Amino acid sequence: MTAQTTAAPRGKAQDARRPAARRIRDSRLRTPLLYLVSVALGLGVWQLVAATSGPDMVSSPKTTFDAAVELISDGTLGTSVWASLKRIAIGWALGVVVGAPLGILMGRFGLVRRILDPYVEFFRFIPPVAFVTLAIVWFGIGETSKIVLIFYTSVFLVTINTIAGVMAINDAKLRAAASLGANRWQVLYSVVMPASVPHVVTGARLAMGNSFLTIVSAEMVAADEGLGALIWQSRNYARIDWIFVGIITLGLLGFLCDRLVRLATGRGLRRFGVRV
Amino acid sequence: MTDSIGVRVKTAPGTAGQARRGPGSAISLREVGIRFGAFQAVADTSLDVAPGEFLCLLGPSGCGKSTVLSAIAGFEQASEGDVRVDGERVTAPRRDTGVVFQSTEALFDWMTIRDNVAYGPRMRGVAKARRAEIVQEYLNLVGLGHTADKYPSQLSGGMRQRAQIARVLANEPRLVLMDEPFGALDAQTREVMQRELDRIWRARRCTVVFVTHDIGEAILLADRVAVMSAGPSAGIKSVYDVDLPRPRDETSREFALLHQRLRDDISQEVRAALRAQGADVEEEL
Numbered sequence: 001m002t003a004q005t006t007a008a009p010r011g012k013a014q015d016a017r018r019p020a021a022r023r024i025r026d027s028r029l030r031t032p033l034l035y036l037v038s039v040a041l042g043l044g045v046w047q048l049v050a051a052t053s054g055p056d057m058v059s060s061p062k063t064t065f066d067a068a069v070e071l072i073s074d075g076t077l078g079t080s081v082w083a084s085l086k087r088i089a090i091g092w093a094l095g096v097v098v099g100a101p102l103g104i105l106m107g108r109f110g111l112v113r114r115i116l117d118p119y120v121e122f123f124r125f126i127p128p129v130a131f132v133t134l135a136i137v138w139f140g141i142g143e144t145s146k147i148v149l150i151f152y153t154s155v156f157l158v159t160i161n162t163i164a165g166v167m168a169i170n171d172a173k174l175r176a177a178a179s180l181g182a183n184r185w186q187v188l189y190s191v192v193m194p195a196s197v198p199h200v201v202t203g204a205r206l207a208m209g210n211s212f213l214t215i216v217s218a219e220m221v222a223a224d225e226g227l228g229a230l231i232w233q234s235r236n237y238a239r240i241d242w243i244f245v246g247i248i249t250l251g252l253l254g255f256l257c258d259r260l261v262r263l264a265t266g267r268g269l270r271r272f273g274v275r276v
Numbered sequence: 277m278t279d280s281i282g283v284r285v286k287t288a289p290g291t292a293g294q295a296r297r298g299p300g301s302a303i304s305l306r307e308v309g310i311r312f313g314a315f316q317a318v319a320d321t322s323l324d325v326a327p328g329e330f331l332c333l334l335g336p337s338g339c340g341k342s343t344v345l346s347a348i349a350g351f352e353q354a355s356e357g358d359v360r361v362d363g364e365r366v367t368a369p370r371r372d373t374g375v376v377f378q379s380t381e382a383l384f385d386w387m388t389i390r391d392n393v394a395y396g397p398r399m400r401g402v403a404k405a406r407r408a409e410i411v412q413e414y415l416n417l418v419g420l421g422h423t424a425d426k427y428p429s430q431l432s433g434g435m436r437q438r439a440q441i442a443r444v445l446a447n448e449p450r451l452v453l454m455d456e457p458f459g460a461l462d463a464q465t466r467e468v469m470q471r472e473l474d475r476i477w478r479a480r481r482c483t484v485v486f487v488t489h490d491i492g493e494a495i496l497l498a499d500r501v502a503v504m505s506a507g508p509s510a511g512i513k514s515v516y517d518v519d520l521p522r523p524r525d526e527t528s529r530e531f532a533l534l535h536q537r538l539r540d541d542i543s544q545e546v547r548a549a550l551r552a553q554g555a556d557v558e559e560e561l
Contacts (some may be wrong), residue, residue: 172382175351180396180447181371190399194386271427272386 050251064248067241076230081249083225087143087218088211088257091150095207099155100200103162108192113163124156129217139180142178142220147217154207158200165199166192199270201265208261212254227253300328300483301362301372301451303348309356310343317343319509321357323502327450330477330484332494335504336539336546341487344504345453349375361451371400374444378456383428389415389439390424396447417476434465439456441473445480454486458493470496474523491538495531496524503541506520506549510517514541 043061059067071077106113108122128149139145169192175189219228227246234242262276263270303325309319318340325331333341346352347359350369359366361373369375376382383392391398393411402410415421418438419436428436437457444452458466470493477484477497488494494501500519505513516538520530 170379170381172377172379173384175349175369176375176377176382176443177395177399178351178369179349179371179373179375180399180443182395182399186399190395191384194384197386 018082046200048231056240059244063241064244067239068079068245068248071230071242071245077245077249079225080227080230080246081253083223083229084215084219084227084250085253087146087226088150088208088215091147092154092204092208092211094147094151094159094205095211096200096204098151099158099207100162103159103200104166104192104205105200106159107166107196108188117251120127120156120159123152124160127217128153128214129220132217132220135218136221146218146223146226149218150211150214153210157207157210158203161199161203161206162196165196168199169195194272198274201261201269201274201276204265205258208257209254212250212257216250299450299481300326302327303451303483303485304360304363305344305348305357306360307357308344308347308359310340310347310352310353311355316509318347319511321511323512323515325483325485327483328481330486330497330499332501333485333487333488333504334491334494334501334542335510336506336542337489338551339504339506339545339549340508340510341489341504342455343510345375345455345485345487349373349453350452350542362552371396371447372449373451374447374449376437376440376444376452376454376457378459380428380433380440382437382440382554383443385428388425388427389420389431389442391429392439393424393443393446395443410446414446417445417479417534418442418472426521432465433461434469437461437469438472441476445476449482451483451485454484456487456489459488459490466493471523491535491542492526494538494554495520495534496526501538503538503545506545506552 043164046058047061050058050063055063068077071080100133102116106116131149131152135145135149139148173191173195174187182190215226216228216231218230221225223229227250231243231246234240265274266276303323305321305323308318308321309316318377321344331440333344335341343352347354348361348366350366350373354366361370384395387395390411393414394407397407397410411424412421418441420435420438420442423431423435423439428439430438431439440457457471461469474497478487486494486497486531495518503513503516516534518534520528520534525531547557
């Protein structure tokens with residue numbers, strides 16, 4: 001009797017352990033599985049919309065795929081991706097390299113902030129597309145004008161996020177550093193800079209998104225290579241399917257670039273509190 | 277004056293306790309007032325702390341204890357009167373004044389405990405080998421010798437406060453200011469930390485000003501307890517000498533009697549503060 005009552009719960013506990021193990025395995029599989037389901041669902045909806053609206057309005061998954069194969073095999077897609085990525089990488093990197101120190105200085109020194117704040121708050125509301133013509137007039141039809149536009153779209157986001165990061169640093173940290181004997185400069189590089197790293201990363205990620213939004217405008221005029229140029233030129237040939245290829249490639253590239261930034265910062269900057 | 281239970285009570289603040297020789301700073305506050313805009317946080321406060329003394333600032337929350345501490349630390353400037361450490365007017369944080377904050381946010385999360393403790397010496401350019409010795413010495417003193425390579429987020433609240441204390445002591449301060457350092461800890465950890473601090477202070481003998489609202493903590497640690505009146509316009513109401521042998525016995529009669537007296541003293545202030553905020557509180561229980 002006693003033996004039975006003690007044995008029963010033990011058996012139950014063993015049963016309970018097995019589903020628990022399965023649950024862990026499930027959760028590891030669930031995310032990619034859900035992604036797959038989501039993508040399949042999206043393709044289905046796309047197919048449906050394409051079938052009902054006709055190839056002049058929406059290019060179907062199949063035609064888009066064929067167009068992609070065509071653009072890949074004649075090398076157009078490869079050179080477009082490479083040209084756009086190069087511009088985004090350079091413009092975005094310059095934006096981070098200039099925006100982060102600017103944000104640190106503006107966040108830390110009231111004088112700098114008051115002098116530069118009106119400009120930051122003015123220009124960040126003007127979309128890069130408004131500057132396309134001016135950029136070409138000022139910087140020519142070469143790479144410079146495009147890189148400048150990407151830089152323009154990145155730099156304010158990084159600056160504003162960095163300022164927010166500097167302002168959010170706990171007072172106790174700054175006071176502790178000062179009372180431990182750090183001078184102004186030492187506080188800046190040993191506390192303010194590392195403590196604002198998570199906000200700089202957030203700014204950089206947002207800026208990456210903006211760079212992808214801007215590349216199409218930047219390549220609107222006078223570019224013969226690049227995803228934006230591909231999309232604009234497809235209009236002249238009335239190739240809806242090429243436009244679809246360009247758009248999907250942009251989305252995929254953006255997704256991959258964000259993953260890359262997250263992976264790099266999540267690994268390398270983890271100790272600064274970067275959580276992505 | 278000495279009363280029957282051997283606890284000397286001074287109601288006139290401003291007189292130093294018996295002078296002690298030690299590696300500590302002397303503090304003097306003369307008619308200090310601290311204002312934030314139109315708000316008078318602290319008014320007409322005078323206080324002397326002798327070198328090597330352990331003084332507790334005791335009072336209800338929001339009474340301006342931390343403001344007084346901030347003025348001594350050089351974080352806030354007195355609007356009236358003056359604050360002096362070792363005879364020098366305090367206008368900015370001083371390297372020989374260490375501060376232990378209530379919030380463990382004061383630790384640098386991106387540095388290991390070792391680098392946190394080495395921070396002060398590193399900032400003033402102490403050579404690497406010497407720095408390592410200092411860090412080891414103070415980590416051992418606070419019982420953190422084995423966690424040098426961990427990050428603050430990997431430690432418990434009590435261990436983080438030990439790290440803060442080690443970081444401050446590694447900078448060899450003459451004065452240590454502590455702002456409710458154990459306020460956020462659980463009761464058991466707090467008790468252990470109080471005993472540890474008592475031991476560490478007896479080994480070092482620097483001057484300590486310790487802010488707390490915990491009466492037992494104040495009696496356990498302090499040479500003198502300064503009771504603050506309720507703010508706004510807070511000041512020091514009375515100062516009690518704690519002439520009990522260390523380490524102190526919380527179960528002793530003297531401890532209990534002093535605890536009672538301090539409680540009566542403070543509860544008047546708490547009631548006054550509540551009444552000032554519009555609460556309906558009985559005059560005296």
